[in-house]
Amino acid sequence: MxxxxxxxxxxxxxxxxxxxxxxxxxxxxxxxxxxxxxxxxxxxxxxxxxxxxxxxxxxxxxxxxxxxxxxxxxxxxxxxxxxxxxxxxxxxxxxxxxxxxxxAPNFSIGAVLAMRFAELAAPYFDSAEVVEIHHTRKLDAPSGTANHTAQRIAAARNAAGLPAVPDSTESDPQGARGAVIDGIHVHAIRQQGMNAHEEILFGSDGEALTIRTDSHSTxxxxxxxxxxxxxxxxxxxxxxxxxxxxxx
Amino acid sequence: MxxxxxxxxxxxxxxxxxxxxxxxxxxxxxxxxxxxxxxxxxxxxxxxxxxxxxxxxxxxxxxxxxxxxxxxxxxxxxxxxxxxxxxxxxxxxxxxxxxxxxxAPNFSIGAVLAMRFAELAAPYFDSAEVVEIHHTRKLDAPSGTANHTAQRIAAARNAAGLPAVPDSTESDPQGARGAVIDGIHVHAIRQQGMNAHEEILFGSDGEALTIRTDSHSTxxxxxxxxxxxxxxxxxxxxxxxxxxxxxx
Amino acid sequence: MxxxxxxxxxxxxxxxxxxxxxxxxxxxxxxxxxxxxxxxxxxxxxxxxxxxxxxxxxxxxxxxxxxxxxxxxxxxxxxxxxxxxxxxxxxxxxxxxxxxxxxAPNFSIGAVLAMRFAELAAPYFDSAEVVEIHHTRKLDAPSGTANHTAQRIAAARNAAGLPAVPDSTESDPQGARGAVIDGIHVHAIRQQGMNAHEEILFGSDGEALTIRTDSHSTxxxxxxxxxxxxxxxxxxxxxxxxxxxxxx
Amino acid sequence: MxxxxxxxxxxxxxxxxxxxxxxxxxxxxxxxxxxxxxxxxxxxxxxxxxxxxxxxxxxxxxxxxxxxxxxxxxxxxxxxxxxxxxxxxxxxxxxxxxxxxxxAPNFSIGAVLAMRFAELAAPYFDSAEVVEIHHTRKLDAPSGTANHTAQRIAAARNAAGLPAVPDSTESDPQGARGAVIDGIHVHAIRQQGMNAHEEILFGSDGEALTIRTDSHSTxxxxxxxxxxxxxxxxxxxxxxxxxxxxxx
Incomplete structure (x- = not known):
């Protein structure tokens, strides 16, 4: 039925x-x-x-x-x-x-899975950053999804007792290191021809884990x-x- | 203590x-x-x-x-x-x-997480393929990790009742579609300067999820x-x- | 006027x-x-x-x-x-x-540039492989563009006097190493939600150059x-x- | 001899x-x-x-x-x-x-080629941004290479008579859009386990070209x-x- x-x-x-x-x-x-x-x-x-x-x-x-x-x-x-x-x-x-x-704020299964995986992976890596790419009509940066992803990574790191992400930057006059959301750096790219994309990068000595989600259309x-x-x-x-x- | x-x-x-x-x-x-x-x-x-x-x-x-x-x-x-x-x-x-x-056959936390996430994501996407990249001294293809990843994706798809991955290929005289492990296509790249890397690609209408793991060194x-x-x-x-x- | x-x-x-x-x-x-x-x-x-x-x-x-x-x-x-x-x-x-x-067999400026850049880069790297991703309705593999890219890479390597790409593979029972076009390995992925994409990978000791082109739509x-x-x-x-x- | x-x-x-x-x-x-x-x-x-x-x-x-x-x-x-x-x-x-x-400020052939290709591609795309990833001991952001890449992209766009990159951002309270070098946005990621990497993203309606260079070691x-x-x-x-x- x-x-x-x-x-x-x-x-x-x-x-x-x-x-x-x-x-x-x-x-x-x-x-x-x-x-x-x-x-x-x-x-x-x-x-x-x-x-x-x-x-x-x-x-x-x-x-x-x-x-x-x-x-x-x-x-x-x-x-x-x-x-x-x-x-x-x-x-x-x-x-x-x-x-x-x-x-549901986001019906993209890929984006929802990516966020959940990011949360699960966060305790196991020293470094974590978020990059989002959106179309050039978007008015705000970073995207709500990227913001939320960073918050969940930060919460998972805190719960696991991780220290702050390693970063020796002393000179960054133009702000190339991006936004910092709860200690996690977030970067927003605006690109003609793209729709809604997010890449989450994790790194430790000798290894990296990258989770990417692409929403090409409605x-x-x-x-x-x-x-x-x-x-x-x-x-x-x-x-x-x-x-x-x-x-x- | x-x-x-x-x-x-x-x-x-x-x-x-x-x-x-x-x-x-x-x-x-x-x-x-x-x-x-x-x-x-x-x-x-x-x-x-x-x-x-x-x-x-x-x-x-x-x-x-x-x-x-x-x-x-x-x-x-x-x-x-x-x-x-x-x-x-x-x-x-x-x-x-x-x-x-x-x-443990693999002590890379990134690789272990990637395999687990692939298994969790598999039921939610129509398409799934695995690409591995290794150094040029490797004797066998595909890698054990890629092989195992494909098997776990296939098992998760089967458990969720998914049909075979969509594929209309009629002509592939040279085998560009790669190995097929339990119905999942697996591709092996050999590249000077690389060590051990795996990329798992999931796709449905209008969306993609990609999980990548890189082991740069021991x-x-x-x-x-x-x-x-x-x-x-x-x-x-x-x-x-x-x-x-x-x-x- | x-x-x-x-x-x-x-x-x-x-x-x-x-x-x-x-x-x-x-x-x-x-x-x-x-x-x-x-x-x-x-x-x-x-x-x-x-x-x-x-x-x-x-x-x-x-x-x-x-x-x-x-x-x-x-x-x-x-x-x-x-x-x-x-x-x-x-x-x-x-x-x-x-x-x-x-x-013109291909009006994608990105694809045309990628092919030209591949040809220019080819003499400077030990390894070169091509990966193409297309929608799941495509009947042939690899794509004409990937085939042509591999041929141009091979010609540029030959003109520069490079030896064959390094590859120690002894065991590949299922063909994971893909098609071989003029000595260059080519891999074809079929993924729901994608359109036409090509990635060209170059590698030498300690370094890689990757050129990717995405055609999301007509x-x-x-x-x-x-x-x-x-x-x-x-x-x-x-x-x-x-x-x-x-x-x- | x-x-x-x-x-x-x-x-x-x-x-x-x-x-x-x-x-x-x-x-x-x-x-x-x-x-x-x-x-x-x-x-x-x-x-x-x-x-x-x-x-x-x-x-x-x-x-x-x-x-x-x-x-x-x-x-x-x-x-x-x-x-x-x-x-x-x-x-x-x-x-x-x-x-x-x-x-030579940079002996990485991959980085040198990437910069040159970026310059050649720049006139043909509406959007262009640069992302660099370096190890976490780096003191300055963005890297000299990323800075120089952005300058060369900007110069090539100007020479071709292109307008400014399209960007509708109205709200970016934390600086997620990164540094702006001669009108080109540049983003710097610091990641444990990485060495020196640069990704150059070009986009127009329906298409993208991405050039990536990785220097894994000396x-x-x-x-x-x-x-x-x-x-x-x-x-x-x-x-x-x-x-x-x-x-x-």
Whole structure:
């Protein structure tokens, strides 16, 4: 029996990719694809198992609240979920204890795995740095993913009792050593023709470990969304981060 | 209180690096460094906690048997441990239930982590291939590590129910697609100036994950040996593979 | 004054990208975009400076002949130009000595530069190997570009009097060492989510030089086409390969 | 007939490698290997063709002056040649018009080629950035090579009339975008276990070209020194930079 899926925000860039991905995924059946002018009420008599919410920050909380209140498990890819919103959502979920919501800041399985591997590797190497490459339209540096990766590496090093990374730099007048996030150096490259990429470099005497993840296009997020849709029935409550649904 | 360590095979390339590494490692004390003409009997009144056995295939079994029979935990980096030898060692260890022996085919922590991460990532990507680069004196291709990595990727894919890797190749008259180990393509490069390197490539629509490990020199194995020496007191019996002593 | 450009084969994948690229390129004016049902005769009263021919192997020779006979410089991206066709084209060009035709097997400037750099570097390194990565729909291995790169490396090594690449491999039961093209090992990887990529590895004692080129999409060929359209007025006769129009 | 070579500074790290390299190089004969306490006078009756000067900044000028005055072609790997010293050397060379001196800041052929290729590629790509990786004992960032590479890329872009690299960064509170040298972003990584490495990244719509050079050890400089010793007889006067002796 197929999992019955609705996509909310089906006309956007992520949404239209998600419609295709769900149509092509074995075991999933797309039964609704709502645009911004469609009412969520229409979902109620369609026996939806899972909703995929890919709208905009200002709509996402209302949409997710409605879906939870109607007992529909929801996979959320929209940003804008600050701590206040998350607290209200957790409270709503308490009244619907069989329902699950996944909020994932990054649906790239490669990026999620890379971050987890970085955390596992961090205690075993003297040096660790992060390099991210993004398209030239990006407004901020470093990327949220690179920032978060550095924080997790730093936390893993601290937990293992490692000292600061070795660095003898005395002269760096122009800032070539990059940003320092919790003691980990982070470098941001902006390159025409690229999309979203991260390289994590670990080094000790005589050896190196490098983990690289490349998201060439929006389609990179679809395997993560499909995995989440397939798995969410096994969960209840709020799940934060796709890594919690991977078998790591 | 320091861990008291003996190095057996201290004059060889690995052994002399190990002597230096143990001398420099906090919490370890080198109390004996035996060459091929020294008798292991001299260790018995020195209160050795851990022996590091780095000799040659024809001596290693006798050495390890002696050490186990005298209740000394042993970290073994010598090759040549076939199934018969391992069976005899397990039997000896049964009579010395408090003693532990680690037999590790690869003491590079980077290589061990890379293999483990490859196994964890394998279920989430359509494509997987392995490339290894070694110095030009290497006699066999592909390397044992690349071979083993491919086998573990294949096993993880099978366990997750993945189909064969996608490949439309119809014409490959010269064998550019490389070796196929359990369905995973493996490529071996031989390059002057390199030592031992492995790159594992995973791909799905729009995304890639690449894990690379570089062992530039023999010193790459020392952090693994030091980690094993520090940890082996927590174990008993036969441990096969350094990965079992890492926190993964 | 703008260069007046016609695209022949404007409805195909390459052609439609070319239409966009020419529309966006400073100094170029798109004055005709012909599909397969349009007659080339319509070009004759439009004062075309340069035609871009991106059709199919069976049409390309007739199209190019017509264009040359009408004195229109032509940039050809269609495949299928064997030696017989090239000979006939050279003969036609002799009767039209002011007209130029560029036939380019690869319009990726990155790939063209990488090949040229490989040729320049080849005499200075003991080892050289080529790795190509392509999408999983590709039917042949290795790619034409990788094959051609290996041939040019081999020729440059021979011209410099270098011996064979060092390789001690005695055992390679499954062919992990890949294809051997003129003495240079070539490896082909097929990976979901990738497009067309080549890595050229050079090594000597203690040092390595690596040249990598990535074509993520059809748009990768457009800068090459635009460069050719801008430059072709400076040439006459048959030019074979985009590298002849770059300042190397 | 062999080229007769003297190494000055033969006991240092570079010098002892050079002695080995010259002993192993076909067509070269090592006839003198002087340490810091040996007098250069001893060279005069030994019919030296080429001297390799690998001493320290405070000795190098006196040594080179002596060698030039005695008509011995000299390959100099010592640093410390500021503009004043170079001017005095050029003046001395005018009185000895048949003698040649090569002063090379970098004898890694890979690094020299990478810089030259970067310069050739620069006009053809919208984006260009430089990443260097060095050991953790390095005091300054970025490396001289990375700095010089960025300057040459910038000059080549300017000569070709390219605009500034595209970059939309509005927020970079910690300096993740690195140093900016003549408009080119340069990033410096410090990693335990590495030696000297540089990666040059070029990008345009849909395509990338990456040039990477790795110097794993001092031996990386020997092919450059041997090449210079073999070629210097074809030159007179001051040659600045090994690239002038390569066939590029």
């Amino acid at each position: 197929s999992i019955r899926v609705a996509v909310i925000g089906a006309k956007g860039r992520m949404g239209s990719h998600a419609v295709d991905a769900i149509n092509n995924a074995e075991g999933l059946e797309l039964v609704a694809a709502l645009g911004s002018s469609d009412s969520l009420e229409t979902l109620l008599d369609q026996n939806i198992d899972v909703a995929v919410e890919l709208t905009v920050p200002k709509s996402t909380e209302d949409n997710v609240t409605f879906l939870v209140e109607n007992g529909i498990d929801t996979v959320v890819g929209t940003t804008g979920w600050d701590n206040d919103r998350l607290a209200r959502l957790e409270s709503t979920l308490k009244d619907h204890p069989k329902t699950a919501v996944l909020i 389609s990179a997020f679809m395997p993560g969304i499909v995995t989440a849709v397939r798995s969410i029935a096994d969960y209840t409550g709020l799940i934060h981060g796709l890594e919690n649904m991977l078998d790591l | 320091s861990i008291r360590v003996a190095v057996i095979g201290a004059k060889g390339r690995m052994g002399s690096h190990a002597v230096d590494a143990i001398n420099n490692a906090e919490g370890l004390e080198l109390v004996a460094a035996l060459g091929s003409s020294d008798s292991l009997e001299t260790l018995l009144d020195q209160n050795i906690d851990v022996a590091v056995e780095l000799t040659v295939p024809k001596s290693t079994e006798d050495n390890v048997t002696f050490l186990v029979e005298n209740g000394i935990d042993t970290v073994v980096g010598t090759t040549g441990w076939d199934n018969d030898r391992l069976a005899r060692l397990e039997s000896t260890l049964k009579d010395h239930p408090k003693t532990a022996v680690l037999i 010193s790459a194995f020392m952090p693994g040996i030091v980690t094993a020496v520090r940890s082996i007191a927590d174990y008993t019996g036969l441990i096969h593979g350094l990965e079992n002593m890492l926190d993964l | 703008s260069i007046r450009v016609a695209v022949i084969g404007a409805k195909g994948r390459m052609g439609s990208h070319a239409v966009d690229a020419i529309n966006n390129a400073e100094g170029l004016e798109l004055v005709a975009a012909l599909g397969s049902s349009d007659s080339l005769e319509t070009l004759l009263d439009q004062n075309i400076d340069v035609a871009v021919e991106l059709t199919v192997p069976k049409s390309t020779e007739d199209n190019v002949t017509f264009l040359v006979e009408n004195g229109i410089d032509t940039v050809v991206g269609t495949t299928g130009w064997d030696n017989d066709r090239l000979a006939r084209l050279e003969s036609t060009l002799k009767d039209h000595p002011k007209t130029a035709v560029l036939i 748009s990768a060929f457009m800068p090459g086409i635009v460069t050719a359209v801008r430059s072709i007025a400076d040439y006459t006769g048959l030019i074979h390969g985009l590298e002849n129009m770059l300042d190397l | 062999s080229i007769r070579v003297a190494v000055i500074g033969a006991k240092g790290r570079m010098g002892s490698h050079a002695v080995d390299a010259i002993n192993n190089a076909e067509g070269l004969e090592l006839v003198a290997a002087l340490g810091s306490s040996d007098s250069l006078e001893t060279l005069l009756d030994q019919n030296i063709d080429v001297a390799v000067e690998l001493t320290v900044p405070k000795s190098t000028e006196d040594n080179v002056t002596f060698l030039v005055e005695n008509g011995i072609d000299t390959v100099v790997g010592t640093t410390g040649w500021d503009n004043d010293r170079l001017a005095r050397l050029e003046s001395t060379l005018k009185d000895h018009p048949k003698t040649a001196v090569l002063i 031996s990386a400089f020997m092919p450059g020194i041997v090449t210079a010793v073999r070629s210097i007889a074809d030159y007179t006067g001051l040659i600045h930079g090994l690239e002038n002796m390569l066939d590029l």
